[in-house]
Amino acid sequence: MTRWLTGFCLLISLPVLADLQLKRVEPANWWVGMHSSQLQIMLYGEQVSGYQVNLDYPGVKLVKAERVGSPNYLFLTLNLAKDVKPGLIPIKLSQGEHVALVYDYPLLARDNASAERQGFSNKDSIYLITPDRFANGDLSNDSVPGLEDKLNRAALGGRHGGDLQGIINHLDYIQAMGFTQIWLNPVLENAMSSYSYHGYAATDFYRVDPRYGSNALYQQLAQQAKARGIGVIIDVVLNHIGSQHWWMSDLPSADWLNFAGQFVPTTHRREALHDPYATEWDKRHFSDGWFVETMPDLNQRNPLLATYLIQNSIWWVEYAGLSGIRIDTYSYSDPDFLSQYTARLVAEYPNLNMVGEEWTLNPSIVAYWQRGTKRHDGYQSALPSLFDFPLQAAVVGGLTNQENWNSGLREIYLSLANDYLYGHPQDLVVMPDNHDMSRIFTQLREDPQLWRMAMVLFATVRGTPQFFYGTEILLANPNSDDHGEIRADFPGGWPGDKQNAFTGNNLSTDASSAQAYMRKLLNWRKTAQAVHNGRFVHYAPLDGSYSYFRLSEEHNLLVVLNKNDQAIKLDLARMQESLKGFTSAKEVLSGQTAALPDILVPARSAGIYELYK
Structure with missing residues (x-):
């Protein structure tokens, strides 16, 4: 009998007797040469827990077979020797002397240098895409039999047909x-x-949604992106699943979900995890509470579930050849699990990058989760990066608020002055906006000059910049903050679109100008060593301008934001400790040169000045 195993892109022949059928085996395969010698395999089938398990394969030992609340699950723990060879591990399921099934589990060869893969870094610029809204490359999968949510491009919250093929194209x-x-x-x-x-309510952890394509197409996207020098970052949700996840009809155990599977809303009070006066009730109802009733909250204190989630992330990195992981709703998961998760991923891939979403404007809470941070409680974290939400809010306020003793550009300065809280502030991901907040052009009151200033700052400040698709053409959400409007269709991604941002056809003058500006800025950034690894030095805002330096042995920059309605001649006298030896400057985007100290910064603009001796 031949069965399709969800999440694995091969047809595997299963010798099945009438008394046992496996509906799922997860993960569907593994690899030799992984850092961890242990592998957990989840078997799912009618009454599978009633069978004994044996296997005979050189270098593989069955450590244990664990039975849980539901008789339809069996969790196997295998130990893989360092010198184990690729092949098919025969997993024998039997009752007494009766062999009901021998399942050949694939153990694959690992790609060379997989463990040493380089994750995203400060050399990179990240492009955030909502796949359903970017480009429709395959009209045949817009609606799929068996999946209830069909194509409805007229609905803000409906499926619009974007897919992986559209991104590849x-x-x-x-x-x-x-x-x-x-x-x-x-x-x-x-x-x-x-x-x-x-996409944030998964119903299968090992299957790409057919309306986007397939596992194989996702792998192809990563391969074709890599050929162009582009990495792919996976968005991982550890905290919850969708209420129509296949687990929900047959939970492995009573403690698989928080609050025994009953909806109790989260308080969203992340402060409780750090508050010296907090109650256990407040801590639990933050971490264990559900976002909404349709997103059951996972209990990562269950060791089988914890291992399942860790292995799932490793599987996707290995299978698709990924360069990073973005972790959704980071602090809502169990803290001890997060410590285990990050340590295991870093052990498996020392150079892989991971960025956590901790959406708070309190930098001390963001910093708590980053590796290298000095914490008050001895908590261990191997998480390399987090999103810098405090800086995002400070930039918007700094550019839109009136200049005063405590507002305007001073807000940016103060936010960056808090970097002493972080273990590694240079490893943060900075962003003008994302898929969950109003577009940066809207936040900046649809002012193209302020938009340019923001783009320069995020491209040159410390950290790795992330930009939301459409930022480059000034996409906005003027009518509402509905996420469906924020995640608007990218013009040109659908047949018949009147505007095409890919070709520039029928874009407004402002949109075309912004796109060209962004293209020049980011392509320059690719080789800007001072931005990649230079020291960050800034000077307190003065008279409506803010200046900072990026300094390295080979490349040095001065960046200036001028909010004034008139050009300013920059006062460099107070900056001599950073300007020693430099005699001239060239503005990167305009190409204009100046002898120091004669730098004239145009009104309401940002300048990036390369410094020369």
Whole structure:
């Protein structure tokens, strides 16, 4: 009998007797030469827990077979020797002397240098894409039998038909714009009845949603992106699943979900985890509470579930050849699990990057989760990066608020002055906006000059910049803050679109100008060593301007933001400790040169000045 195993892209022949059928085996394969010698395999089938397990394969030992609350699950723990060879591990399921099934489990050869893969870094610029809204490359999968949420491009919260093929078709555009990493909102199956396009309510951890394509197409996207010097970052959700996840009809155990599977809303009070006066009730109802009733909250304190989630992330990195992981709703998961998760991923891939979403404007809470941070409680974290939400808010306020003793550009200065809280502030991911907040052009009151200033800052400040698709053409959400409007269709991604941002056809003058500006900025950034690894030195804002330096042995920059309605001659007298030896400057984007100290910064603009001796 031949069965299709969800999440594995081969047809595997299963010798099955009538008394036992496996519906799922997860992960569907593994690899030799992994750092951890242990592998957990979840078997799912009718009454599978009633069978004994044996295997005979050189270098592989069955450590234990664990039975849980549901008789339809069996969790196997295998130990793999360092010198184990690729092949098919015969997993024998029997009752007494009766062999009901021998399942050949694939153990694959690992790609060379897989463990040493380089993750995203400060050399990169990340392009965040909501796949359903970027480009429709395959009209045949817009609606899929068996998946209730069908194509409805007229609905803000409906599926619009964007897919992986659409992204593949436009990799050349992404490359030409200067982006070197792609972060996709989740592409795993979301078999929810409505509002499924955003991807954050997974119903199968090992299957790409068919409306986006297939596992093989996701792998192809990563391969074709890599050929263009572009990495792919996976969006991982550890905290919750969708209420139509296949687990929900047959939970492995009573403690698989928090609050015994009953909806109790989270308080969203992340402060409770750090508050010296907090109660256990407040801590639990933050971490264990559910976002909404349709997103059951996972209990990562269950060791089988914890291992399942860790292995799932490793499987996707290895299978698709990924360069990073973005971790959704980071602090909502169990803290001890997060410590285990990050340590295991870093051990497996020392150079892989991971960035956590801790959405708070309190930098001390963001910093708590980063590796290297000095914490008050001895908590261990191997998480390399987090999103710098405090800086994002400070930039918007700094550019839109009136200059005063405590507002305006001073807000940016104060935010960066808090970097002493972080273990590694240079490793943060900085961003003008993302898929969950109003577009940066809207936040900046649709002012193209302020937009340019923001783009320069995020491209040159410390950290790795992330830009949301459409930022480069001034996409906005003027009518509402509905996520469906924020995640608007990228013009040109659908047949018949009147505007085409990929070709520039029928774009407004402002949009075309912004796109050209962004393209020049990001392509310059690719080789700007001072931005990649230079020291960050800034000077307190003065008279409506803010200046900072990026200084390295080979490349040195001065960046100036001028909010004034008139050009200013920069006062360099107070900056001599950073300007020693430099005699001239060249503005990167305009090409204009100046002898120091005669730098004239145009009104309401940002200048990037390369410094020369």
